[in-house]
Amino acid sequence: xxxxxxxxxxxxxxxxxxxxxxxxxxxxxxxxxxxxxxxxxxxxxxxxxxxxxxxxxxxxxxxxxxxxxxxxxxxxxxxxxxxxxxxxxxxxxxxxxxxxxxxxxxxxxxxxxxxxxxxxxxxxxxxxxxxxxxxxxxxxxxxxxxxxxxxxxxxxxxxxxxxxxxxxxxxxxxxxxxxxxxxxxxxxxxxxxxxxxxxxxxxxxxxxxxxxxxxxxxxxxxxxxxxxxxxxxxxxxxxxxxxxxxxxxxxxxxxxxxxxxxxxxxxxxxxxxxxxxxxxxxxxxxxxxxxxxxxxxxxxxxxxxxxxxxxxxxxxxxxxxxxxxxxxxxxxxxxxxxxxxxxxxxxxxxxxxxxxxxxxxxxxxxxxxxxxxxxxxxxxxxxxxxxxxxxxxxxxxxxxxxxxxxxxxxxxxxxxxxxxxxxxxxxxxxxxxxxxxxxxxxxxxxxxxxxxxxxxx
Numbered sequence: 001x002x003x004x005x006x007x008x009x010x011x012x013x014x015x016x017x018x019x020x021x022x023x024x025x026x027x028x029x030x031x032x033x034x035x036x037x038x039x040x041x042x043x044x045x046x047x048x049x050x051x052x053x054x055x056x057x058x059x060x061x062x063x064x065x066x067x068x069x070x071x072x073x074x075x076x077x078x079x080x081x082x083x084x085x086x087x088x089x090x091x092x093x094x095x096x097x098x099x100x101x102x103x104x105x106x107x108x109x110x111x112x113x114x115x116x117x118x119x120x121x122x123x124x125x126x127x128x129x130x131x132x133x134x135x136x137x138x139x140x141x142x143x144x145x146x147x148x149x150x151x152x153x154x155x156x157x158x159x160x161x162x163x164x165x166x167x168x169x170x171x172x173x174x175x176x177x178x179x180x181x182x183x184x185x186x187x188x189x190x191x192x193x194x195x196x197x198x199x200x201x202x203x204x205x206x207x208x209x210x211x212x213x214x215x216x217x218x219x220x221x222x223x224x225x226x227x228x229x230x231x232x233x234x235x236x237x238x239x240x241x242x243x244x245x246x247x248x249x250x251x252x253x254x255x256x257x258x259x260x261x262x263x264x265x266x267x268x269x270x271x272x273x274x275x276x277x278x279x280x281x282x283x284x285x286x287x288x289x290x291x292x293x294x295x296x297x298x299x300x301x302x303x304x305x306x307x308x309x310x311x312x313x314x315x316x317x318x319x320x321x322x323x324x325x326x327x328x329x330x331x332x333x334x335x336x337x338x339x340x341x342x343x344x345x346x347x348x349x350x351x352x353x354x355x356x357x358x359x360x361x362x363x364x365x366x367x368x369x370x371x372x373x374x375x376x377x378x379x380x381x382x383x384x385x386x387x388x389x390x391x392x393x394x395x396x397x398x399x400x401x402x403x404x405x406x407x408x409x410x411x412x413x414x415x416x417x418x419x420x421x422x423x424x425x426x427x428x429x430x431x432x433x434x435x436x437x438x439x440x441x442x443x444x445x446x447x448x449x450x451x452x453x454x455x456x457x
Contacts, residue, residue: 022112022134022141022168023072032074033111037064038085039078040130044119052120055150059118059128059157065199066161066175070413071436072168076108090115090131092138102138110135112168125149128156132164142167154201165411174198174409176456179416179427180206180216180225185445193227193246198409198452200427200440206246207253211239215449217266222453223248226256226266226275243277245292256294261285265311269318276300276312276321287312287323287340300340303327313356314338315382322346322356322365333367335382346384355449357407357415358382364432366390366406366415374400377417379432390434393421403428405449416440416450 023033040060042049067073082104093099105113116130131143144163146156158175165173177198182191186205193216196203207213209229216227225246230239241264243257257263261280268275269289274297278285287300287309300321301309307327314321322335333347333356347353350371357366365382368375377390391403401421408415409429416429425446430437441447 021170025169025171033072034076034109035067035073035112035114036076036081036105036108036110036135037067037114038081040116040118040128041086042119043117043129044121048120052118055120055126055153056118058153059116062154062157062199063114063161066158066173067164069199069438070161070165070173071431072165073112076110080108082107085115088115090117090129090143092133102133102135105135112141114164120150126153126156128160130160132167154197158197171411172455174411174413174452174455177410178222178453178456179440179450180218180453181427181450182214182216182227182448183445185443185447191448193225195225198429198440200442206248207244215264215266217268217451218453219268220270220272220454222456224272226268226277228264228266231255231258243275243294245275254294256292257290267313269314270316271318276314278310278312284308285310287321298339300336300338301325302340311355313358315358316360316362320382322358324354324356324367333365333384335365346380346382347387348384349387355405359408359432360410360412364408366408368404368406368417372400375402375404377403377406377415377430377434379415388433390415390430390432391417391419391437393419395421395423407451408432409452410454414452416452418447418450 040056042056088100089096089098091099093101113133113135118128120126125147128146132141134141148156161175162173178195180195183194184191186192190210191212192205193207193213194203194205211230213227213229216225228241228243231242232239241262242255243263243266245254245256259279259281261282262285263279266275266277274289274291276289279288284306285308288296289298289300290296304327307325309323309325312321312323320335321338324331325334331352331354332345333353334343334345336343350369352370353367355368363382364379366379369378378387379390380387393401395401401419403417403419406415406417414429415432418425419428424444427440427447427450428437
């Protein structure tokens with residue numbers, strides 16, 4: 001399932017400000033850094049340049065898209081460049097005879113400059129040599145060589161973009177992460193579970209139930225996916241909502257919880273050894289904790305009365321569980337200790353609040369809230385204070401769209417969700433303040449409950 005990628009660090013004789021934070025998280029709200037990024041040149045045999053041109057174009061496009069999405073940069077138009085990137089080397093003049101000159105980038109008010117070259121060696125391996133420079137002080141931020149098989153070209157580009165954010169903000173980007181989701185993209189009335197890169201590329205189908213598969217979730221190491229599928233019971237010939245565990249490395253599927261009724265809304269505990277889910281057993285749905293063999297470890301909630309307790313989400317430190325419940329009359333968001341004690345209601349507004357999701361640092365909770373007839377995505381402090389609306393979109397007919405199923409990116413910079421503003425449920429994500437939004441899927445299918453993976457190697 002995973003492509004092998006070797007990354008080799010170039011030993012640089014001149015590394016300036018290696019420990020410096022160049023961009024403070026949140027600064028992009030007021031000013032984006034100007035960055036120069038000439039095309040990535042082919043440095044191998046001229047006879048092979050045309051054959052491998054597409055690889056260079058993909059490297060460039062993926063890196064540029066990643067950094068653009070980050071929200072920290074504004075790219076300088078190539079028409080404004082004062083030097084020909086095809087004729088200048090990777091390192092600055094006079095250290096390199098044909099090197100670029102910082103003085104050609106300072107008049108453009110460039111904050112940063114990326115210079116890169118690539119080749120394909122005799123083993124058909126791509127090798128990318130690339131540098132990030134800080135223009136105002138004519139210094140090198142970092143330089144690396146990335147090497148891997150031809151089919152890892154996108155992974156190489158994503159890895160470099162992650163490294164750019166790590167070196168400039170001290171926080172890596174999410175660009176090697178994936179989404180898992182349910183979709184009807186296979187056709188008919190069925191829904192199956194799929195994964196894809198966070199930018200909508202390389203879609204992979206995981207399940208073939210020929211039924212309705214829903215509510216997928218990643219294990220903390222992103223090596224397993226738990227989900228619910230409606231499968232037919234031999235004894236009753238009726239379909240039941242069973243919980244399955246899919247091992248991505250082994251390609252093995254296990255039916256974890258097949259108790260009669262609902263077995264859904266799975267969420268792994270931070271240690272990856274247990275799963276929280278809602279089980280009904282033919283009666284009122286409650287939250288349970290099971291191990292990876294399907295054995296019940298604890299019944300976490302017990303009512304009160306006939307109230308529904310669903311959509312459990314363990315906090316990153318494993319000390320709390322957020323969930324939705326109608327115990328107060330309307331479905332609202334609650335938080336409790338992992339043993340089910342100290343239940344606290346943290347939302348009170350609107351008529352229906354659902355799908356709580358923790359930020360990676362445990363400081364915020366996102367949820368879908370309905371107030372004026374439609375659902376929107378909101379973010380609040382983990383205490384329930386300082387609620388911020390993230391989405392507000394309309395359909396073509398002018399009516400408000402539904403925005404649902406929020407989940408944070410592994411770096412906490414973004415929130416992914418679904419929206420039916422086009423008439424179909426499509427995947428979108430935005431910054432956590434809602435200031436910038438991107439559409440991920442661009443088709444006529446429906447997508448449900450996307451979950452963002454943790455960082456991937």
